[in-house]
Each structure stands twice: as C-alpha cells, then as structure tokens.
Amino acid sequence: SQQGEEDPQALSIQEGENATMNCSYKTSINNLQWYRQNSGRGLVHLILIRSNEREKHSGRLRVTLDTSKKSSSLLITASRAADTASYFCAPQGKLIFGQGTTLQVKP
C-alpha cells in the first residue's frame, strides 16, 4: 500500500473558475481513486481511473493519470461554492490517505 500526496495543500478560487489539484505516488498502480470530503462528513467517491487510462471525465470533473510520472490530476471546471471541500487521492490497494487539498470556492 502507498499514500498519495496531494498538492497544493490549500486552494482558493472564485466561483466559475477552474480548480486543479495534483497527486503523486511512489510505486506502480493498477488504479487510483479521487474522493471529496465536505467538512466533518463522509468521503464521497468521485472517480476511479485505471492504469491503462490517461483521462477520464465525470460531469465537471476531469481526471488524468500519467503512470510514467506517477502522478494524477483532478480538474474541476466552472467551480461552484458547493465544491468547497477537501479532496483526496488514493492509489490502489489498502487506501492510505494524505492530507488532501482543501479547496475553497468563493461566491
């Protein structure tokens, strides 16, 4: 198992702007998952991307995976105040979580 490391730790943007957060990991994986956590609540599964996929979309979310660089990114387009949350990536296996990226979207 390994931990994903999110970057930046904190991000503040205006509503309507795009938000990009990155994730790095250390060893080869078969898949990687992204989660959102609103303050004090459970984790919401956003997307799973497999190692043979380079990009995946879900609504306003776009996830990329670069296995050569051992990194992934999550792009939220046209952000909304409701997107304010912490975002975590989790490389495959026994999920170990980093500190996440705290996103604040200002109305």
Add this chain to the structure above:
Amino acid sequence: SAVISQKPSRDICQRGTSLTIQCQVDSQVTMMFWYRQQPGQSLTLIATANQGSEATYESGFVIDKFPISRPNLTFSTLTVSNMSPEDSSIYLCSVDLRLAGGEQFFGPGTRLTVL
C-alpha cells in the same frame, strides 16, 4: 456503487466508557475497513475486517482497544473501548467493491466526542 449506513451518526460519551459503531452495507462485500479521522487530520486506517476471519490491525491500533466484529458479508461493528478524550474523532467504515471494479466507498461517518 454501494449504500453504506452507520449508527450512531454522532455521540457524546464519558471517559472510561465504550461505544459500538455499526456499519451496514446494502450488498455483500468481502472487504470492509474502519478508519479514524481526528480533528483537522486526514483519515487513518484502523483495521481491515474480512468475514470469517480475525480483523487485521494497522500499526498503532490493537484489538483490545478497537474490537471489531464481522458476522456476515453486509455488517460490521467497531467498538471504541475505555474511551478517553483523545478518541474524539470521526469513525468511518468503508467497503471495497472489488467485483465491481475496485472502487472503495465510505459510510457517512460517526462523530464521537469523549468528555
């Protein structure tokens, strides 16, 4: 996906007492996990609970403090024993839907405050 419920959603307990948290899933799953999230921190895995076998605990967590039951493929309990204020956390259960492609889903969490 999976629908996961936890009971209680929150509780305030006295030091020295124990609390049992229940996790119910709407489908049969092989692997269930229990996590702790202390205030302002990320999630930490406590243990992995597979049906029919003893739970596997992560470093820093022991069965006497966090006994886990897994009586069937849709249910698990985590007990926080002999609680102290340091146990104040959100406790989350999670399931791994390997048969559905490997996604891991989380319950809504149990917010525990120990006085």
